[in-house]
Amino acid sequence: MTTTLADWLAAQTVDPKLASVVATMAAASAEIAAVLRLAPIEGHTGLAGHTNVQGEAQKALDVISNDIVLNHIRENVEISILVSEELDEAVHLENQGDFMVATDPLDGSSNLDVNVTVGTIFSVLDARKGLLQQGKDQLAAGYAAYGPATSLVLTFGASVVVFTLDGAGQFVLTLDTVAVAEASGEYAINTARERFWDAATKGYVAENVAGETGSAGKRYNMRWVGSMVADIHRILMRGGIFMYPLDSETTGKGGRLRLLYEANPMAMIVEAAGGKSTTGREGILELVPTGIHQRVPVILGSAEEVARVEGWYAKG
Structure with missing residues (x-):
């Protein structure tokens, strides 16, 4: 039986509001995946013509991906703060909820023009505890890898799971337990x-x-x-x-x-x-x-x- 991301999140013993934040980042990632597939055809390649706060040249798709994430976050009333690699300052959304998302909307964008896997990385924290929190205080974390398939990797801290984006735009569970090999070559x-x-x-x-x-x-x-x-x-x-x-x-x-x-x-x-x-x-x-x-x-x-x-x- 196929397990979708929505099914899996509903079965988790976490705050449904927290689950909604993860679902929001998954939806943003699915939209970014769709944009990346057509980027060379649509002309969304090359530099955007300006730099981010790190002094790095922004690609057009860096800016587009950041806008996609911000738009999805604005629609979820449970998220009140966004910290992004592409924005100088944190975005504070008035009259919204208790969660903060910190994200690199498009990691590895220097590889875009050669069609190498890139991704979206994100962290979810309690916004009430402020912007600067230790990593051990994260409530959830994940990334989307945009490669031959789009993989969504998630954790709430106890285990790691992997979903794959299907042709209908849904994330389907494909690996319910991930274990990093203790030793490697x-x-x-x-x-x-x-x-x-x-x-x-x-x-x-x-x-x-x-x-x-x-x-x-x-x-x-x-x-x-x-x-x-x-x-x-x-x-x-x-x-x-x-x-x-x-x-x-x-x-x-x-x-x-x-x-x-x-x-x-x-x-x-x-x-x-x-x-x-x-x-x-x-x-x-x-x-x-x-x-x-x-x-x-x-x-x-x-x-x-x-x-x-x-x-x-x-x-x-």
Whole structure:
């Protein structure tokens, strides 16, 4: 029997208002998926001609995706705050409910013009607790991966499930239990940045490159898409580790990826599936945010691999 997202949410022992927030982000993701399918035909490609608050050049589809999310959120009276990568400030919606959504509406948009998997990442929090909350306070997290199929990955904290968008525009449950493999022979890191790496990152990667002849004692493959959603989705499905560590070029910014709407939701998902997450020196979900666009180092995935990286950082 087919289980739709609506069926699954109705069966969960969570606040129906919280479930409605997840349903809203799913509906936004389905609309974004439809827009992406036709983007080259409709001419929605290339740069939008301006930059976001991070100083990054916005693609036309970054702006379109952000507008889609905002429009859906405005229609759900349970959501009163939106924090988005594409907006300088948080959007406060008057006379609405108790939930806040933090989102990267279109992760990996630099890959759009070459038809590589991109995604939407989101985190759901209690708006009454303010904008700057620790990752462990998240009520739900998820992402949509727009690839050969559109996958919607969700967690309320205890487990992780996967839905797939069908031809009628409904999300259908396709994997009711996701478990990140404890050990793996794959790692994802941008090796073009090696000259900026710290000693811990260099040591861990060198062990992997050494394969069977090194202290790790097994062969590794390196995978790097350049779209966080694509790399994390692969790790959820077959194990591995994703690394965007602090390095000499990103130290001044605190890291590369954003805490509230990239690191925290992905860490919640990976940990709910049995993996681990860290900055190298502390747990991502324990970090106390200092700003809505704060950047942090991100290392997450198979528990055994993350522990190895932590061991390298513990050396000094």
